[in-house]
Each structure stands twice: as C-alpha cells, then as structure tokens.
Amino acid sequence: MTTALFPGSFDPITNGHLDIIKRASAMFDKVVVVVGINNQKRGWLSIEDRVTLIKTAVELLPNVSVMATDGLIVDLASQLNATVLIRGVRNAMDFDAEKSLATFNRQLNSNVETVLLPTLPEFESLSSTRVRELYKFNIPLAPYVPQSVAKFLKQKRDFNEE
Structure with a gap:
C-alpha cells in the first residue's frame, strides 16, 4: 500500500490543487494533503479554515485525508509510512524549484521519492496568490476554486462588509 503526501500552503486551495489531488488519488492507495504551517508567515486564511475547506473539496475521494503540520514533510512521511511526495509543476521555473527541493528531501530521507505532476494547461496560470488578488478586487472566484471555497x-x- 503506497501512501503519498501532497504538501502545500493551500491559502486557499485552488482548482489546480484539486486536480493534482484527484490525479494523485487515482495513482496511490492513500493521499494525505498536508497544510504546512509556517510560523514565519501569517497566512491569509487560518490553518483550521484551510484544512476544513480542503476536507470539503475532497470529501468524494475516499482515499484522501487532510492534516496540518509545522514540521518537516520528510519527518511526517516517516511517521505516516509515506514513501511519495506529490508536487504539482506549472512551468519550467516550478520544475527547477521542485527538482531542487526533491533532491534536498531525498538527502534528508532516502526512503521518500518525489513525483512531479504537470499541471493541466487550464491551470498553468492559477495560484493561490492570484486567487487572493482576485478576491481583493471582488472578482468572482468560482472559475478558480472549488465551489465550497x-x-x-x-x-x-459579506461578513466583513457588514
């Protein structure tokens, strides 16, 4: 049984993230989406909201679970007996960064392999940062994030405008 981790900030989860999760869930027995907690950064959404939103978005994928961590992903992989890290790549710049990270993670834990999944063309320009910017300018988000998000x-x- 192969367990894969899909780490990220997911601030918020986008349709691009969800596509990677769906594709990974078809490839691996178990996929754990891991919301990374970076104590050096203040997130836009709370960790609890991110975890809840991802859980809602993946509720129809029975082999996918969601959690948060403030530790190293390779350490969490060891704790969960995960042998694969999933990473989405949108372009050559992402590929170079993810390749470097994969090499570093392999040095830290030689039992963990990184699988890079190319983003589908319709999601190549999509990022959480862009979603936050669209939100700032009151642009409808439905094309970019799961419906629940x-x-x-x-x-x-609406609550903040009251």
Whole structure:
C-alpha cells in the first residue's frame, strides 16, 4: 500500500490543487494533503479554515485525508509510512524549484521519492496568490476554486462588509 503526501500552503486551495489531488488519488492507495504551517508567515486564511475547506473539496475521494503540520514533510512521511511526495509543476521555473527541493528531501530521507505532476494547461496560470488578488478586487472566484471555497470566501466578504 503506497501512501503519498501532497504538501502545500493551500491559502486557499485552488482548482489546480484539486486536480493534482484527484490525479494523485487515482495513482496511490492513500493521499494525505498536508497544510504546512509556517510560523514565519501569517497566512491569509487560518490553518483550521484551510484544512476544513480542503476536507470539503475532497470529501468524494475516499482515499484522501487532510492534516496540518509545522514540521518537516520528510519527518511526517516517516511517521505516516509515506514513501511519495506529490508536487504539482506549472512551468519550467516550478520544475527547477521542485527538482531542487526533491533532491534536498531525498538527502534528508532516502526512503521518500518525489513525483512531479504537470499541471493541466487550464491551470498553468492559477495560484493561490492570484486567487487572493482576485478576491481583493471582488472578482468572482468560482472559475478558480472549488465551489465550497468560493462560497466560503463570498460569505467571508459579506461578513466583513457588514
């Protein structure tokens, strides 16, 4: 049984992330989406909201679970007996960064392989950063994030405007 981790900040999860999760869930027995906690950065959404939004987005994928960690991904992989790290790549710049990270992670834990999944063309320009910018300018988010995320962010905006 192969367990794969898909780490990221997911601030918020996008349709590009969800596509990678769906594809990984078809490839591996178990996929754990891991929201990384970076104590040096203040996230846009809380860790709890990110985890909840991802859980809602993947609820129809029975072999996918979601958790958060503030530790090293390779250490978590050892704890969960995961042997694969999933990373999405949108372009050559992503590939170079992810290749370097994969090499570093392999040095830290030689039992973990990184699998790079190329993003589908329709998601190549999509990122959480761009979603946050669209939100700032009140652009509808439905084409870019799962429906539950778009609904949550609309409610967040409506609440903040009251």
